[in-house]
Amino acid sequence: xxxxxxQVLKALDGAKTQFYHFTAIVIAGMGFFTDSYDLFxxxxxxxxxxxxxxxxxxxxxxxxxxxxxxxxxxxxxLCGTLAGQLxxxxxxxxxxxxxxxxxxxxxxxxxxxxxxxxxxxxxKGVVATLCFFRFWLGxxxxxxxxxxxxxxxxxxxxxxxxxxxxxxxAMQGFGILAGGIVAIIVSASFKTxxxxxxxxLDPIGSTVPQADYVWRIILMVGAIPAALTxxxxxxxxxxxxxTALVARNAKQAAxxxxxxxxxxxxxxxxxxxxLAMEPSSSYGLFSKEFLRQHGLHLFGTSTTWFFIxxxxxxxxxxxxDIFTDVRWLPSATTMSALQETYMIARAQxxxxxxxxxxxxxxxxxxxxxxxxxxxxxxxxxxxxxxMLGLSIPYNHWKKSDHIGFVVMYAxxxxxxxxxxxxxxxxxxxxxxxxxxxxxxxxxxxxxGKAGAIIGAFGFLYAAESPDKxxxxxxxxxxxxxxxxxxxxxxxxxxxxxFTFLVPEAKGKSLEEMSGDVKPEEGSGTxxxxxx
Numbered sequence: 001x002x003x004x005x006x007q008v009l010k011a012l013d014g015a016k017t018q019f020y021h022f023t024a025i026v027i028a029g030m031g032f033f034t035d036s037y038d039l040f041x042x043x044x045x046x047x048x049x050x051x052x053x054x055x056x057x058x059x060x061x062x063x064x065x066x067x068x069x070x071x072x073x074x075x076x077x078l079c080g081t082l083a084g085q086l087x088x089x090x091x092x093x094x095x096x097x098x099x100x101x102x103x104x105x106x107x108x109x110x111x112x113x114x115x116x117x118x119x120x121x122x123x124k125g126v127v128a129t130l131c132f133f134r135f136w137l138g139x140x141x142x143x144x145x146x147x148x149x150x151x152x153x154x155x156x157x158x159x160x161x162x163x164x165x166x167x168x169x170a171m172q173g174f175g176i177l178a179g180g181i182v183a184i185i186v187s188a189s190f191k192t193x194x195x196x197x198x199x200x201l202d203p204i205g206s207t208v209p210q211a212d213y214v215w216r217i218i219l220m221v222g223a224i225p226a227a228l229t230x231x232x233x234x235x236x237x238x239x240x241x242x243t244a245l246v247a248r249n250a251k252q253a254a255x256x257x258x259x260x261x262x263x264x265x266x267x268x269x270x271x272x273x274x275l276a277m278e279p280s281s282s283y284g285l286f287s288k289e290f291l292r293q294h295g296l297h298l299f300g301t302s303t304t305w306f307f308i309x310x311x312x313x314x315x316x317x318x319x320x321d322i323f324t325d326v327r328w329l330p331s332a333t334t335m336s337a338l339q340e341t342y343m344i345a346r347a348q349x350x351x352x353x354x355x356x357x358x359x360x361x362x363x364x365x366x367x368x369x370x371x372x373x374x375x376x377x378x379x380x381x382x383x384x385x386x387m388l389g390l391s392i393p394y395n396h397w398k399k400s401d402h403i404g405f406v407v408m409y410a411x412x413x414x415x416x417x418x419x420x421x422x423x424x425x426x427x428x429x430x431x432x433x434x435x436x437x438x439x440x441x442x443x444x445x446x447x448g449k450a451g452a453i454i455g456a457f458g459f460l461y462a463a464e465s466p467d468k469x470x471x472x473x474x475x476x477x478x479x480x481x482x483x484x485x486x487x488x489x490x491x492x493x494x495x496x497x498f499t500f501l502v503p504e505a506k507g508k509s510l511e512e513m514s515g516d517v518k519p520e521e522g523s524g525t526x527x528x529x530x531x
Contacts, residue, residue, distance in 0.1 A: 084142020089442015379419010
């Protein structure tokens with residue numbers, strides 16, 4: 001039976017790009033700017049925290065955090081993110097996208113400030129407090145994933161929907177860049193204020209009391225963009241797709257979208273009631289019908305996101321360790337604590353400018369022309385190529401060609417973001433029914449964060465040299481950076497293979513992709529989709 005599309009949803013699918021589209025991108029995108037700043041700024045300050053609280057005289061890595069502490073500080077926010085993606089993804093389908101959208105921002109603002117104010121009479125107390133607040137920070141960040149993606153997909157027209165969703169996610173690149181810039185400015189400011197103490201090369205000079213302010217300020221700055229976005233999130237109307245297809249309020253959907261599109265809208269309550277009676281409009285997540293129609297799709301979006309996040313977070317959170325290993329960054333023994341923070345931030349900023357940000361915006365530019373499927377396959381394949389180029393001649397890179405390594409590394413980030421890191425965010429927001437869209441996106445994203453947790457905890461241990469003896473800091477034996485890079489090549493290959501389970505959504509309406517409606521004869525939908 002052919003199920004007709006509601007006029008209000010047809011109007012959204014065919015709407016020309018308008019000011020409200022860009023407004024929605026900025027509002028949702030600022031959340032992702034904050035998300036990435038909060039998640040990745042920790043990689044800039046872990047070594048500084050180690051210098052302040054865990055300095056061991058005579059160690060070849062002064063101030064290195066014990067592996068369990070490093071893993072906890074780096075990975076606890078990812079655990080919170082996983083939980084937040086599942087919870088807010090589910091609640092976004094039950095209560096509405098807008099209703100809980102502001103809650104995620106409040107969590108991020110409060111937790112970012114609290115992370116910087118981490119207190120305790122002992123070192124363990126400070127670390128425990130920091131981990132506690134970063135878990136809840138991650139919980140709020142996790143909620144932003146399914147809600148932002150779903151809201152943007154349901155606001156967008158079908159011709160440029162992929163670009164709009166990808167543009168929201170692309171703000172993650174600017175958040176990573178902002179983290180590096182803030183760390184550079186803050187560390188340089190304290191360098192200027194305390195030149196005699198902060199830059200002595202002795203243990204006392206590298207752990208001056210003022211250095212304790214640096215990591216706290218960097219973490220707390222993440223509250224600012226989230227706070228600035230709160231008012232505008234509250235002003236956004238609920239999406240018409242949720243209001244009409246899930247809440248069954250045709251009149252309110254027409255009123256909201258008439259205001260957004262500046263056109264008259266017909267409410268069509270009778271058609272909404274007829275759609276509600278369709279069996280395809282009532283099956284649940286754990287039903288046989290969902291398994292038949294979307295089971296493989298959900299498995300595909302979840303597994304590909306899982307594999308890409310293992311690689312992405314391994315690279316992003318521990319790039320400072322890789323750069324030190326290939327000697328692009330100087331040895332910690334030659335720098336004070338603030339110098340080291342400055343150098344790590346500068347390296348992250350260069351990679352973000354040269355590889356990360358361009359990759360995101362190439363996806364925005366091409367995702368609606370060459371499609372999600374092709375970009376994702378290409379991205380996984382090119383990541384494998386460049387990762388092999390990094391890992392096979394790894395000893396050559398270490399000994400003589402630091403610049404060549406950095407260029408290859410930046411290209412890996414480029415194809416990660418002009419590839420699966422962006423498309424795995426886009427596709428789950430397009431292919432599932434409206435009543436399950438946020439939940440399924442949350443499940444897919446949570447599987448990604450499970451991969452990120454493996455990347456954060458596993459890479460830290462795996463990258464340790466197998467010849468390294470356990471020392472007073474407690475480092476275990478690992479497989480070495482080179483072999484750890486080989487493991488990431490394998491994850492890229494698996495991501496490439498599982499991409500074949502993911503459908504192409506280019507040019508189709510959300511209801512066509514979910515199976516809620518089929519194109520009407522003579523409607524021109526097929527012709528429009530082909531354009």
